[in-house]
Amino acid sequence: MPRQVDYFCSDAIRQDLKGKTVRGGVVSGIGQVIRIAIGLAAVPILTRLLDPTAFGLLAMVAFFTNFAAMFVDAGMSMATVQRDQISHRQVTNLFWLSSALGLAIAVVVAALAPGIAWFYGEPRLTAITCALALSYLLSGLAVQHQALLRRAMQFKELAVANVASMAMAQVAAVGWAFRFRDTALDYWALVLIPLVSAAVRLVLLWWYCAWRPGWPAREAGTGGLVTFGANLTGFNFVNYFARNLDNLLIGWWWGGAALGFYDRAYRLMMIPLQQINSPLTGVVVPALSRLAGEPERYRRAYTWTMERILLIACPMMAYIGVAAPWVAVVYLGEDFAASGPILQWLSVAALWQTLSASVGWLFISQGRDREMLRWGCIHSLLVAGSFVAGAPFGAVGVAKAYALVFNLACLPLAFWMIGRSGQVRARDLVNLMWRVAPAPLAVALVTGGVRLALPQAPPVRLLLISLGCAAVAWAIAVLSTEVGRTAARELAASLRQTQAKLRHGIWPGGSR
Template sequence: MKTVSLLRGGLWITYATFVTRIFVFLSNLVLARLLQPSDFGVIGIAYVFWSFFTLFTQDTAGAFIIYKGVDNPKYVNTTYTISLGVGLGLGLLMAISSPWVASFFNEPALVGILIVFAFNLLLSSATYVYSGVMTRRMQYQALANISLANSITRLLCTTGAALLGLGYWSFVIGDTISWIVNALLTRYYSRHRFRLQIDPEIRSEVLTFCFGSVGASLGFYLSFNADNFTVGKVLGNASLGYYNLAYQLSMTLSGISSALLNQLGMPVFAQLPIDKQENALFKVVEQIAFLTAPIYALIFLILDPSVVTLIFGSQWIPICTVLPGLLFYAYFRVVNSPLYSMLVAKGRPDLNARVSLQIAPLAVLSFIAGAYQGGIIGVSIAVAAVLGILWTLYYWWIACKHLHWSMSRFLRPCFIPILLSIPGLAISFHLPFIVKPFTFLFAYLVCIQVVAPQQIVQYQALIHKLYDRLFH
């Protein structure tokens, strides 16, 4: 696989995910001005249940196609048919359960919202399969164009609905129209015509892989959504609105990284020789860690109350109290995402499932304790401790144990950049706003030069290599 092709693919994916996140940020910016925190809280509850049902369709059938390939029509058609059946069944279940959800949270509007989301769920079950085909074929430019179209559609629709005074329904309208556009475009650009067919010999293999992926997704769901659930139930819609916006802001970079690694990393890792996979994963983790640690530190320094007031309005100042814990967790989510992609590429989603399901109960208990003891700040601290540090240590231990790799080799690049960021944060924290970023970056580079000088050399070599390939 040529380096230039991978570079181009990576640039297209980065472009697509970056543009998507920018449009999501713009949408949140506009809606934060037009809507109330309680509106964000209502839709935040709906998204918790949307996330639960999509864990049975996202990263399951599409991931199997990436892992197995598209050459055998029996595999592809069986995967597609199972995905549609699961989507239809789950959509009906979501619609049927919506009155109970609305009653539990004492929010009648959730009935209508979840019924619309049930329709979106069926669309997503087909879309993920089409996207899996395109990802396996590395049609990254087409995927980037689709992401751009979806992002523009969602921004225009949510903004227009909010201007019409539709409140939290603005999110529902924007999401639904975006999913329709997504389904139509992925079907067109994939240029793959599926048949409704379930091959008895293929079915068990597809289901085994998908069950492993669902197990991983279920654990991730419990861990990554229980905080929102807990805040909404214990602390109310307004607190959930603050927490939800802070969560979305802090997860922007991890969303870009996860999309990049899932779409580019999985097919690349899957096609690497077994003896080269460990070293490839180490290089990816090392570079991601040293590059993203200062970015999250800069976000922490920049998003102070004055900036939040300027961008979102003074009513959103409480998000500043939860951002540190969420940013800390977001960093570890980024550096752990290559391992997730590698395990799926090696046909071991069961290891992802094992870790996520075992940590989920502890995470849920820590969120509840944090909510009662410290409100949304307590929840953010629990997220940082359990989903950040504990998850990282246990995840790499399980994976390295089963793959017979060195755990310490991978943990060093995960934690060293965090430690190297501390001096710069301490020095620049109380400085004037305009000089904070420059002071921090200077201090961070000095620390790298002292502790890990090979990183500077690697960056210089990478810049020269990219320059030579792109312009010569």
């Protein structure tokens, strides 16, 4: 049975905050490694069972369906996590609001399905859109249970729900793709993924979170929570439109095949980033929110966390940026070779994406939701402008324009806006980049050297050799910096403690 937790006692949640954060990071990291493995296994199978047009169909409708999905949460889950004091009635009111929004949005999206199909000139999108609309209702019913688990830092339960839902969704998709391969129904394999995932996740979140809603009632403070959520939703609104305008433009201008190549490259680039950023948001934001009243501890906790994350995320993106042509062919298949140049430019944009994403954590945990909305508006205009400028030059042009604008304009803007006030200044973010820069630089140089030394080698051989060389270069570069050596010592000490506890029959954070 799930363990009983008082989700509304802040003092209880603060107890052993560092330990909960570290254990939560470990558990979430393990969960994300498993999710990455599942995704890495499923994607090449599906790309070989389905043609690029199938992925293009889902990418077309995804612009509208993913846009609608943000309104189901409406920022209310993060409001529950961030607020220091919250009551049962307030969460109950937010639950019913999220559920009502989920139902309403499902109905609206289903009603718009024929219009979406007309916009693209693709009749199959009507049924796809109607089916995907069901996932909004399922998601709305799970918003507050997920938020309470995050608030109480029950990351093991969240990790199990995320891994199980993803695994079952991918199994269902691959099974359908095998069964209906080369038929008119094959693309429904991709439609199953969000539906099965949402259903399984809903069941598991309700199982693990013992809280049950009452009937809605007036409660002081609920309006403030809704306002906080509305500002976050406003940020997500403008950010989503900008982030997904590329799919809309490529699909409308160049068609489903071109969008299929772009979509596969973008998703391949996002696999490692999502598996890093998504769980970290769930772990770091609750911890930083509890430290908001202690500026020095807050700043140390943030920089300590980001140093270790960037030592992994940045070299990973640097490698993909140089090895993109081999990665696309080996991982996606020969039919998706055109995704290679797209992936290369997207990886240039993604080099510091994790650091940029962490600016949002700072705004949220500091309660600066209005400033976050202003930042999102300016940032989104810049990103949207890059997509419009690159669209006439095809999918590669869109990716190239985005990479240039993000690194030269969006990233400096984020540093300036978050650093104007608060516990973390712009110079702290610049220093972070400087301290971890040797690792991605070494990986990029070594991988490029392999590419030049073996210009005629098969992609698989290039990939294997470059991975090995890049790993050695990364290790040397990390250990040559003070932050890298400190992280290595901490990891070694943690492993020794874990080994000792396991030797005595004790699981860390648990009991005999």
